[in-house]
Amino acid sequence: xxxxxxxxxxxxxxxxxxxxxxxxxxxxxxxxxxxxxxxxxxxxxxxxxxxxxxxxxxxxxxxxxxxxxxxxxxxxxxxxxxxxxxxxxxxxxxxxxxxxxxxxxxxxxxxxxxxxxxxxxxxxxxxxxxxxxxxxxxxxxxxxxxxxxxxxxxxxxxxxxxxxxxxxxxxxxxxxxxxxxxxxxxxxxxxxxxxxxxxxxxxxxxxxxxxxxxxxxxxxxxxxxxxxxxxxxxxxxxxxxxxxxxxxxxxxxxxxxxxxxxxxxxxxxxxxxxxxxxxxxxxxxxxxxxxxxxxxxxxxxxxxxxxxxxxxxxxxxxxxxxxxxxxxxxxxx
Amino acid sequence: xxxxxxxxxxxxxxxxxxxxxxxxxxxxxxxxxxxxxxxxxxxxxxxxxxxxxxxxxxxxxxxxxxxxxxxxxxxxxxxxxxxxxxxxxxxxxxxxxxxxxxxxxxxxxxxxxxxxxxxxxxxxxxxxxxxxxxxxxxxxxxxxxxxxxxxxxxxxxxxxxxxxxxxxxxxxxxxxxxxxxxxxxxxxxxxxxxxxxxxxxxxxxxxxxxxxxxxxxxxxxxxxxxxxxxxxxxxxxxxxxxxxxxxxxxxxxxxxxxxxxxxxxxxxxxxxxxxxxxxxxxxxxxxxxxxxxxxxxxxxxxxxxxxxxxxxxxxxxxxxxxxxxxxxxxxxxxxxxxxxxxxxx
Numbered sequence: 190x191x192x193x194x195x196x197x198x199x200x201x202x203x204x205x206x207x208x209x210x211x212x213x214x215x216x217x218x219x220x221x222x223x224x225x226x227x228x229x230x231x232x233x234x235x236x237x238x239x240x241x242x243x244x245x246x247x248x249x250x251x252x253x254x255x256x257x258x259x260x261x262x263x264x265x266x267x268x269x270x271x272x273x274x275x276x277x278x279x280x281x282x283x284x285x286x287x288x289x290x291x292x293x294x295x296x297x298x299x300x301x302x303x304x305x306x307x308x309x310x311x312x313x314x315x316x317x318x319x320x321x322x323x324x325x326x327x328x329x330x331x332x333x334x335x336x337x338x339x340x341x342x343x344x345x346x347x348x349x350x351x352x353x354x355x356x357x358x359x360x361x362x363x364x365x366x367x368x369x370x371x372x373x374x375x376x377x378x379x380x381x382x383x384x385x386x387x388x389x390x391x392x393x394x395x396x397x398x399x400x401x402x403x404x405x406x407x408x409x410x411x412x413x414x415x416x417x418x419x420x421x422x423x424x425x426x427x428x429x430x431x432x433x434x435x436x437x438x439x440x441x442x443x444x445x446x447x448x449x450x451x452x453x454x455x456x457x458x459x460x461x462x463x464x465x466x467x468x469x470x471x472x473x474x475x476x477x478x479x480x481x482x483x484x485x486x487x488x489x490x491x492x493x494x495x496x497x498x499x500x501x502x503x504x505x506x507x508x509x510x511x512x513x514x515x516x517x518x519x520x521x522x
Numbered sequence: 523x524x525x526x527x528x529x530x531x532x533x534x535x536x537x538x539x540x541x542x543x544x545x546x547x548x549x550x551x552x553x554x555x556x557x558x559x560x561x562x563x564x565x566x567x568x569x570x571x572x573x574x575x576x577x578x579x580x581x582x583x584x585x586x587x588x589x590x591x592x593x594x595x596x597x598x599x600x601x602x603x604x605x606x607x608x609x610x611x612x613x614x615x616x617x618x619x620x621x622x623x624x625x626x627x628x629x630x631x632x633x634x635x636x637x638x639x640x641x642x643x644x645x646x647x648x649x650x651x652x653x654x655x656x657x658x659x660x661x662x663x664x665x666x667x668x669x670x671x672x673x674x675x676x677x678x679x680x681x682x683x684x685x686x687x688x689x690x691x692x693x694x695x696x697x698x699x700x701x702x703x704x705x706x707x708x709x710x711x712x713x714x715x716x717x718x719x720x721x722x723x724x725x726x727x728x729x730x731x732x733x734x735x736x737x738x739x740x741x742x743x744x745x746x747x748x749x750x751x752x753x754x755x756x757x758x759x760x761x762x763x764x765x766x767x768x769x770x771x772x773x774x775x776x777x778x779x780x781x782x783x784x785x786x787x788x789x790x791x792x793x794x795x796x797x798x799x800x801x802x803x804x805x806x807x808x809x810x811x812x813x814x815x816x817x818x819x820x821x822x823x824x825x826x827x828x829x830x831x832x833x834x835x836x837x838x839x840x841x842x843x844x845x846x847x848x849x850x851x852x853x854x855x856x857x858x859x860x861x862x863x864x865x866x867x
Contacts, residue, residue, distance in 0.1 A: 191529055193810060195544055200708060202543035204535050207707040211808070213533060215768050218810025227807065230819065231855040234826075239848030241830075245841035449558060456562045463569070488580045496573035500620070503566035507616035510559055 191217055256305040263298040267291050271326065280391070285332040292323045292338050311353045316346035331389075333397045340401065344373050364416055368426050371408035375433070377401040382440070395449075402437075403453060409433055410457045414464045434458055448517055452510060459506040466498040555615045564665075567619035571627040574601060591639040595649075598632030602653055606660050618663060625661065626669040629653045633677055643681035650674040664715045671719035679727055688742040691731055691794060695750035698724040698757060698798060702805055706764070721802060721814065724754075725821045728795035747794050754797035755789045761804040777858065796825035 191199070196213045199205045205213055251259070270291035277284040296319045303315055320343040327339040351366040361369065378401040384392050413430035416423045434454055441450035474490050526544075530537040555563075578597045582590055605624030608617050629650060637646025654670035661667065675697065683690045701720030704713045728750070731737055759782055766778045789797040802818035805811065830840055 191526060191544070195547075197708075197712060197714075198543055198547040199535070199540055201710055201712060202539075203710055204540055204543060205533060207709065209533055210708055211706050211764065212768075213529075214809050216529070216532070223807055223810060226815065228855065228858060230803075231851060231858065235848050235851030235855050237848070238844050238851060242841045242844030242846075242848055245837050245844060249837040249841060449556065452556075452559050452562070456559075459566070463566070486584075489577065489584065492573050492577035492580060496570055496577055499566060499570040499573060503563060503570065504616050506566075507563055507614075510555065511615065514555065 193217060259301055259305070260298065263294055263301060267294045267298065270294065274326070274330075280331060285330060285334060288326050288330045288332065288335055289338060291326060292335065295319060295322050296342070311349070313346050313349035313353055316342055316349060320346055331391050333392050333394055336392070337397070337400060340374070340377050344370070344404075347373050362423075364412055364419065364423055364426055367408065367412045367415075368429060371405055371412060374401040374405035374408065378405055398447075399449065399453075402450060406433070406437075406453060406457050410461060413461060417461075417465050417468050430457075430461065442513075446517060448514065451513060455506055455509060459502050462502050463499050466502070467495055470494045470498070560615065560619065563616050564619045564623065567616065567623035568627070570620065571601075571605075571623040574624070575627055575631055591635045595632050595635035595639060598628045598630070598635055599653075601628030602632060604628070605666075606657065621661070622663050622666040622669070625657060625663075625666050626673070629657070629670055630673060633673060637677065643677055643684055647674060647677040647681050650677045667715035668719050671716050672723060675719060675723045676727075679723075683737060687737040688740075688746045690737060691728060691743070691746045691750040692753075694724050694727045694731070695753040695794060695798070698754065698801060702757060702761070702801070705805065705809055705811070718813070721805070722817060725795045725798035725802065728793065728798055729821075729824075732793055732795065750794040751789045751797050754794060754801055755786060758785045758789075758797065758801045758804055761801060761808055765804070765808050792825050792829050796822065796829070799825060 193214060196205065196210070196217055199213075200207070200210055247254075247262075254262070270287045274284050274287040274291070277287065296315075299315050299319055299322070303310070320339060323339060323342070327335045347370050351370045355361050355366045355369075356363050360366075378398065381392055381397050381401065409426070409430050412426040416426040434457065437450065437454045441447045441454065470491055474487055474494075526540060527537055529535075530540050578601070579594065582593045582597060602625055605621050605626075605628055608621040608624065632653060633646040633650040636649045637643055639645075650670070650673045654667070654674050657666055657670045679690060679694060682693050697720050701717045701724070704717035704720070708714075708717075737743060762778055762782045762785065766775050769775055769778065785797075785800055788800060799818050799821035802814050803822060806813075806815035806818055830844065833840055833843075835843075
């Protein structure tokens with residue numbers, strides 16, 4: 190059956206008339222997909238309305254409900270979800286959805302306890318307690334989505350601990366504290382790769398690689414770039430960034446070929462080079478130009494050099510990616 | 523009989539000519555980079571284009587003196603031409619992105635400078651329109667043509683809004699009709715970037731217009747919004763009719779009558795942009811267009827949330843309304859799921 194783009198090609202070649210187009214597109218469209226799409230859209234809208242209505246109903250009456258009853262409602266919902274999960278087939282979507290509901294409600298319960306008994310505790314404690322509380326059924330669930338939920342809670346706890354405790358108490362400076370937090374998604378990625386290599390197929394979806402990978406890479410990139418622009422020079426984040434790029438290149442080019450992961454590494458490296466170039470230009474113009482040079486001259490030199498540098502780096506990156514893609518294509522062929 | 527043979531027989535095409543056209547298109551189609559590489563390179567190309575513009579603005583600021591806007595307009599045109607002559611085949615991924623970024627950035631700079639120099643948004647709209655027409659002739663980059671059309675529409679709507687604010691919702695809703703026609707009865711030349719810009723501009727511009735501080739309010743504006751709703755409902759009903767002509771079962775046809783009634787109801791409840799999003803969803807369903815489906819779902823979701831948020835009633839009434847609406851939608855889903863399992867169209 191011709192595809193949608195084939196239909197447009199036939200129209201551009203003048204073989205199909207404009208009046209035939211809608212019928213031709215209707216004939217080639219995937220009817221099963223679109224029926225399912227319409228069905229699911231209706232289902233999603235219905236569920237969203239109903240759930241939002243229930244949440245609003247409780248929100249309206251929330252102040253009139255005694256604290257113990259609030260805890261009881263949420264605890265009962267968690268118990269019901271976990272009991273439901275016990276009686277459904279393991280790894281079935283319903284089983285995993287029920288465990289996910291229990292995980293989210295555990296956080297809501299802790300938040301409500303914090304609201305009723307205002308202890309002045311830091312927010313990181315709530316997230317840390319939440320991560321500990323949901324760990325048992327996350328371990329039991331063997332679901333990538335559950336692990337993603339747990340990792341997000343643990344990452345938030347670490348991020349808050351870093352900003353609320355480590356930096357204010359001067360245990361580490363801001364950049365090093367951020368670098369430490371970035372290790373969480375990095376460890377998650379390493380754990381995922383080891384688990385998949387050992388045959389845990391339930392973690393095999395590509396998003397379980399890209400989500401922690403991009404988070405770790407993005408976080409380390411921000412830290413390394415901040416170190417470049419920081420007034421007091423700090424080489425550690427830049428070295429860590431370089432090591433992560435090198436390790437990533439080795440793993441995703443040599444051990445397991447993954448073009449998307451390689452492209453992310455190249456992009457991160459390229460963007461870092463552009464940022465570093467920016468910083469170098471900034472320092473060099475201050476050094477070269479006399480102190481009485483006008484602001485316009487400074488800006489002119491900076492914009493010109495940055496434009497040329499950015500185009501040059503991006504051009505080289507594009508060529509490198511093209512080369513890798515052709516290499517991968519030849520290997521596949 | 524192969525798929526292509528049966529297709530050609532059904533539409534009265536010569537099979538050898540169709541096969542030749544498809545082969546020729548496949549041969550000319552160079553393998554492209556995945557979307558994430560294209561997006562990353564597009565980001566870098568835009569940074570480079572903005573740095574070039576920054577360089578030119580400073581240069582002009584240093585040398586042009588009093589006629590800065592006129593010189594900037596000229597520089598915008600030169601950057602546009604430079605972007606236009608860059609090679610933009612699929613094999614030059616970065617150059618193709620730079621072609622789009624420099625062309626669009628130059629076009630924006632030229633339109634903005636000329637508009638400000640002439641002190642009228644019509645001059646900006648005319649500049650954008652002329653440059654988009656040149657781009658249509660000289661470029662085959664879909665992103666460039668999409669952005670050029672979007673700029674022309676945005677500047678034209680700005681000009682209409684300054685000239686007569688109450689005309690803006692009307693003009694905006696009318697844009698959707700050529701957009702839909704370009705996809706349903708397309709010309710020989712690929713006009714999809716134009717159609718997409720026209721179709722997406724309507725709900726987005728109508729959303730901006732919801733801000734009463736921008737265009738003001740009053741009976742004229744209310745009337746204009748109701749006329750806009752009417753135009754968009756008319757378009758939606760036409761699309762329902764086109765779908766109804768093609769479905770096979772009586773049950774599906776009856777369901778589409780219910781849908782048509784629901785469309786009129788939704789148009790009365792939601793702002794005009796909600797009707798535009800509904801038309802997008804119907805067009806996506808008719809043509810099997812996934813991009814429009816995603817845009818329609820996101821926009822319609824936004825308008826539904828906004829409707830309940832702005833509803834001037836207590837949280838209790840809102841919760842009951844939401845639960846009732848949810849129950850009706852789920853009942854409809856259950857009925858549709860039971861009666862129209864698969865292959866009903």
